[in-house]
Amino acid sequence: MMIINIISEVFSQTPFYVWVIFIYLLKRGIKASRDGELSLPKMFIMPSIFIIWGLEKLLTNFSYIGISMIFYTICMCFGTLISYYLYSRYRNIYIKDGSLYKTGSYLPITIMMTNFFAKYLLNVAMVVNPLLYSTLFFNILYSLLSGFSVGLFIGGILQAYKSYSNLKALA
Template sequence: MYNNIIEIFLRTPLWVWILLFILIKRGIAISQERPIHLSKMFLVPFIFMIWGFEKMITQFSYLELCLTSYFLSILPGTLIGYLLYKKYQIFYKQELVIMRKKCYLPLIIILINFMVKYVLNVTLGISPSFYNDISFNIIYSGISGLSIGLFFGGILYTYYAQKKINFASA
């Protein structure tokens, strides 16, 4: 088992490790107390969207079901993300800027997303027959959609918190 784990890590392409480094760096940065910029919040979900879509579109056998599963899973993911951010993320206004207090929820969501996506892709590397397995195609797509929804929920909550703070101070 130990040898299998080492082999998996050694066979992982370099770009995956570089991506992990970038995501950790970005996750730590966005977890610190700082001004919010809604447009920058779309960067990490965009990376995960490309990672998920690339597999579904180019290699999975059941594209229509994958896309359906993906887009339907975004909704509960968005709700979960919204509720998590509502519970753990605090915003305030400093002079004319909306600030977010230090919170490691974004980093945690990024790392969980990476690990789940990594495990799913390792599974495909070990068992390429899953590219043609309808259940795996739907599960992979659903998990990918759910993870993107977590990010969208955070963005949505941030947007509403920003509007609420701006309205209260107007």
């Protein structure tokens, strides 16, 4: 019964904007699982959400900002490389009727939901135990996951841009 109370408390204390982000990510992920038109400008929406969500916490609440930013940046680069590789293998981009299209893939929804739940659980942990803000280990853990998650989105954008550039050069 105690676990049900904890779960109920977590869900009831979650800010409304977090549910909006979750629904938005879920819709975008489902849409990405089907073939469709690809908009490079729209691809920047999700990384922006995760950058703001992660950096807001790091810069305003954490005790080890310098170290956190170093780990954030390193993991962002690492996430970018991994995502670039994954998207080059699991998503094809093509031009149809003068517009950019992509084949459907479950990779985007997997990345989005994994990122969301990792960030959500880290934020719940900080609410439950505010002392985590001043713990070096947690500052680094949060930075690693935040940076990596942003990198996963950036790699997809870079791969899409590369594919788009290659297709335009051939056209």
